Amino acid sequence: MTDYGLLLSMALTVGLPSLFVRRWPLKTTAGQSLTDVSISALGVGLIVGRIVNLLLDDPRSLTRLGDFLIIRSGVEFWAGAVAGTVVVARGARRDKVGVADRLADVAPAALVAQAGYHLTCIVRDGCYGPDWAAGPVPKGLMHGMFPVELVAAVVLVAVAVRLASRTLHPAIVALGGLSAIAAERSVTSIWLPRLGAGITRQHTTSIVISSVSAVGIVVLYLAQRRREPLPTPCAT
């Protein structure tokens, strides 16, 4: 029952962020929980991601509801992420909160959700990576592998904690979260097994998004520094 592993993945992907916001509460949601703010985004993201995945890989499956529902066969991550982000942004406007403020508020939780998904590689297909004799041996294989996804999960949580400290401009926090996930996905796609030697779609889109968001962070950071008043020199 490999789909049981997928169910556990979903539970951890949703549950871990809820625990995270107990320590670093949301600040722009006026009493709404993380679930209130994100459940629609998650649902819309899954549907859009699945539709785009089918459009790219097998458009005929769009006419078969059963095929559409087999989420395990693939969800286009960035399409789903964009759709989910739009839902969150609309929610921010409805709540009369700045879009950047709301996105910055939920970005750390989103990183923790991605980390939760990676952590459950143990109960899904396995924690794969480059060959490593000392590493855990994924189910069905005969050799150990370096668990790239587990390391990615730890890095994502560390970045989430840093972003949640909120000493940065909201737009920088939001872009920082985006850049972190994109960088993580492009790096892991290099090390995870794939058919053939060609570069994957995940790798190319993640590199583009990571690069664009990194440039955006630098531009925003420089603009913020220019707006900040110069420190007053000490009186002599």
Add this chain to the structure above:
Amino acid sequence: MARPLQRLSRLGLVALGLAATVVVGGKALQTPSTEFTASGPARSLTAAGELTLTSADDFEGILVGLRGRPVIVNIWASWCRPCRTEAPLLARAGREHGGDLVILGVASKDTFGAADDFMDEYALDYPNVFDQSGDIRQRLALRGFPTTYFFDRRGILVATVVGGISERRLAAQIADVTR
């Protein structure tokens, strides 16, 4: 006095629920190992891209004849939805790794015409056999559609994947058996 008891019973229920989840989940995640060793006189592989009516004995003979090369056996059916999603992956694996291993499809619990149409629809250009009697799937102790079996060069069954296989798992298993 009533409140602490209520809290304890609530905690107890939560703990019981968690324990049940872990036990059921642990059982669900275990994959019973399949033991199978092909035997009998060697037979030649059926033609690539074609669906050939084959008995269970002939199927084992094909596996015996392929010893020396890793073999991936994939049992599928045209009505099986996860089979449709993994078919393009297997077709691509066949094209990418055709020189290193053999992919052998087994259409079972199906009609010949529907299975043939499925092969055309997904351009399965590796050999496929048609298991009319169901004996092949019984000998391989099939638990669900689809199932993919990985045999190493010695003909030993080293891994069984029940359910649709992901690209990641397929690529990792291929790398393992072709090592």
